[in-house]
Amino acid sequence: xxxxxxxxxxxxxxxxxxxxxxxxxxxxxxxxxxxxxxxxxxxxxxxxxxxxxxxxxxxxxxxxxxxxxxxxxxxxxxxxxxxxxxxxxxxxxxxxxxxxxxxxxxxxxxxxxxxxxxxxxxxxxxxxxxxxxxxxxxxxxxxxxxxxxxxxxxxxxxxxxxxxxxxxxxxxxxxxxxxxxxxxxxxxxxxxxxxxxxxxxxxxxxxxxxxxxxxxxxxxxxxxxxxxxxxxxxxxxxxxxxxxxxxxxxxxxxxxxxxxxxxxxxxxxxxxxxxxxxxxxxxxxxxxxxxxxxxxxxxxxxxxxxxxxxxxxxx
Numbered sequence: 357x358x359x360x361x362x363x364x365x366x367x368x369x370x371x372x373x374x375x376x377x378x379x380x381x382x383x384x385x386x387x388x389x390x391x392x393x394x395x396x397x398x399x400x401x402x403x404x405x406x407x408x409x410x411x412x413x414x415x416x417x418x419x420x421x422x423x424x425x426x427x428x429x430x431x432x433x434x435x436x437x438x439x440x441x442x443x444x445x446x447x448x449x450x451x452x453x454x455x456x457x458x459x460x461x462x463x464x465x466x467x468x469x470x471x472x473x474x475x476x477x478x479x480x481x482x483x484x485x486x487x488x489x490x491x492x493x494x495x496x497x498x499x500x501x502x503x504x505x506x507x508x509x510x511x512x513x514x515x516x517x518x519x520x521x522x523x524x525x526x527x528x529x530x531x532x533x534x535x536x537x538x539x540x541x542x543x544x545x546x547x548x549x550x551x552x553x554x555x556x557x558x559x560x561x562x563x564x565x566x567x568x569x570x571x572x573x574x575x576x577x578x579x580x581x582x583x584x585x586x587x588x589x590x591x592x593x594x595x596x597x598x599x600x601x602x603x604x605x606x607x608x609x610x611x612x613x614x615x616x617x618x619x620x621x622x623x624x625x626x627x628x629x630x631x632x633x634x635x636x637x638x639x640x641x642x643x644x645x646x647x648x649x650x651x652x653x654x655x656x657x658x659x660x661x662x663x664x665x666x667x668x669x670x671x
Contacts, residue, residue, distance in 0.1 A: 380420075380421045469557065473558045476554065495547045501614070564592045601654065
């Protein structure tokens with residue numbers, strides 16, 4: 357296990373290096389110039405050239421990349437062009453919202469998606485299975501912005517149970533009570549993702565249920581419920597755990613529509629705004645952090661495979 361972990365950690369470095377280079381090059385190929393975002397269209401050529409030289413944007417792109425990478429290795433992701441603040445602090449400001457939103461959403465997905473998938477698989481072909489499968493298909497097709505707007509209409513504007521927008525930090529006045537601002541957006545995000553987990557859990561359990569060892573366990577007189585939970589469900593979890601890992605990262609980085617509907621200061625919204633503002637340092641920093649998150653989640657998923665099924669060999 358330790359040897360495998362050391363190999364994987366060593367493999368992270370070249371992967372991060374290649375990813376950072378691709379991100380850096382593609383960002384600088386985006387049409388637009390951050391200089392004009394800062395100075396406006398009325399800036400003189402002398403002002404533009406002076407600021408470009410001050411920001412180091414007049415140098416060859418490979419030189420810019422080398423200088424940026426050297427600072428990143430030292431923990432300096434640069435300074436945001438728009439916010440005039442360290443990139444890491446800008447990312448951390450949005451990370452609290454996105455990580456908490458993703459975590460609460462994952463709770464809904466686990467609480468609803470997995471049990472419903474188990475029930476649907478154990479009642480295959482019955483009206484219960486058809487009801488849950490149909491519901492999963494419906495929620496998987498519903499746009500999150502539409503569902504978010506209806507949740508606001510019913511539970512915020514209509515019943516007044518939940519706030520409709522914004523998110524004050526849990527480190528500010530109100531503390532953990534501020535998490536109520538994330539209930540509606542997390543439900544809007546959870547619905548389509550939980551529906552996919554329902555379908556995946558059902559399909560995985562039905563595949564495992566056809567294995568010879570399951571039929572043998574039933575033939576020995578072991579309780580069907582025990583067979584489902586101990587043998588079928590545990591082995592079916594391998595595919596579900598993989599989906600959980602990448603769903604979490606996707607929720608952190610791709611929840612821009614939900615963050616826009618509920619006016620949440622998250623990572624997804626920050627990326628879109630930074631692209632529109634041509635804020636190169638923030639885009640580069642966020643993309644690099646997301647790549648690192650994907651790699652770490654992938655490693656944790658592989659380790660979870662070994663824990664769930666000792667037959668899995670890590671090489």
